[in-house]
Amino acid sequence: MEDLSTDRVIVMDELHGVRRVLDEAVAKAGLGYNASYVARAPAVAQALAAAGKGVCVVSDDPRFALRSLPIRLADGPLHVTLFGAWDSTHYASAQIRSCLDRLTVFCRDLFASPPGTKSGHTQVT
Numbered sequence: 001m002e003d004l005s006t007d008r009v010i011v012m013d014e015l016h017g018v019r020r021v022l023d024e025a026v027a028k029a030g031l032g033y034n035a036s037y038v039a040r041a042p043a044v045a046q047a048l049a050a051a052g053k054g055v056c057v058v059s060d061d062p063r064f065a066l067r068s069l070p071i072r073l074a075d076g077p078l079h080v081t082l083f084g085a086w087d088s089t090h091y092a093s094a095q096i097r098s099c100l101d102r103l104t105v106f107c108r109d110l111f112a113s114p115p116g117t118k119s120g121h122t123q124v125t
Helices: 017-028 042-050 093-110
Strands: 008-012 034-039
Touching (some): 008 017, 008 042, 034 042
16 A cells, blocks of 8 residues: 555546445555556556556456456455445345346356455345
């Protein structure tokens, strides 16, 4: 996390969950960062990073020959929690649940959960 405060950082705009999680973690650590660019799309952020404009903070798979590194906090790696919600009376509620359950397994297999975190929970509200 300290490295981000000394480097040029390419961030997503305030509408993206990744940006909100980053800003919260930076504030909690009592740090700041130099947002050299604000992008609306993760691919644009990565293209800027590939062009040498800074490091980008996104949750997408690396593109443009970039490599991914976790952001380490005092209490473990920074992570973004994903939620799925739908109306339980929806006519396709069972199919939606099944799809999200399969997506949970896919994400868990593809992106190993940081130690000490919970993942794979599907909650109906």
